Amino acid sequence: MRVASSADWRDALPFDTPVPAADVAPGDPARCSGCPAEVAAWERTALFAVKHRHPNHHSGFVRFYCAAHVPAVTPPPPAAPAPVRKARAPRAPREQTTPQRRVVEDKPRPVCPDCFIEVSATGICGMCGERIA
Structure with a gap:
């Protein structure tokens, strides 16, 4: 609105x-x-x-x-001065380090021998229902 x-x-x-x-x-x-x-x-x-x-x-x-009750003209209040910023000491340069990356090993997932589909963590094929060990 x-x-x-x-x-x-x-x-x-x-x-x-x-x-x-x-x-x-x-x-x-x-x-x-x-x-x-x-x-x-x-x-x-x-x-x-x-x-x-x-x-x-x-x-x-x-x-x-x-005319007897008209208020006196008041000048607007002066604007507040801008805050003064203090000079800061320069920062020491940071060491550039490479971020550590997590390495996730891709384990081969079991595949249903009949449907050729990856089986979930439960070990049961989602298509045919056969239990894969």
Whole structure:
């Protein structure tokens, strides 16, 4: 199964950067995330949309803020420096030895005198059933 990202207006927003809400999501008045519930809804021209990071969703989430509650822009954390590898001493060359091979002696297997077929380890011919010693 292939998971494709949706074509959503929130995907185009940068993380942790206030953007005028009227530019990215025009529409009816909306509430500020920082204001108390009894405060009336604000016009979209007075709100800012901020996309926040979420620990479980890579797309994050968007909230609207009025000018009094808009969060400060935080610069992204600096990238961690690459780990420094220590120089290792060169290895001593290994002795080249030929691998020891097992020698399996091919013993002649018994053959049925009637069928001319090799007999299994049980000593009974698989074709005619005669016991071969």
